[in-house]
Amino acid sequence: MIRDKRKKPRIEFRLPVMIKGQPGLKKIKDFSLCGLFIEVQNASQFKPGDEIDLLMKLPDHKNAIQVRARVVRVAQKGIGVEFIDMNPQHAMALEFCFHVFKNTIPLPGS
Numbered sequence: 001m002i003r004d005k006r007k008k009p010r011i012e013f014r015l016p017v018m019i020k021g022q023p024g025l026k027k028i029k030d031f032s033l034c035g036l037f038i039e040v041q042n043a044s045q046f047k048p049g050d051e052i053d054l055l056m057k058l059p060d061h062k063n064a065i066q067v068r069a070r071v072v073r074v075a076q077k078g079i080g081v082e083f084i085d086m087n088p089q090h091a092m093a094l095e096f097c098f099h100v101f102k103n104t105i106p107l108p109g110s
Helices: 088-102
Strands: 011-019 026-031 035-039 051-056 065-075 078-084
Touching: 011 035, 035 065, 051 078, 065 088
Parallel strands: none
Antiparallel strands: 011 026, 011 051, 026 035, 035 078, 051 065, 065 078
């Protein structure tokens, strides 16, 4: 049995994201208040501990936000990252977005 090491609950969430220094847009697969899973073509180019800058436009924001993150997991189809050094306003925006979407996702059997 694999133990989940996540500190916070995660929700499925599809959102384009740009990794600075990488060509094209990537897709966020899910996110929590601590981090994201980003689908990338060649995940092996990343290693745990790498720090990256992400640009993303949240649904309730006019402008994109930039977030610093650290790679914590490299999988075949993407990378798991945790947020670091987050601007308090961006943290509040992500928290708002998380709670809105968490409360609008239909529960199983609904």
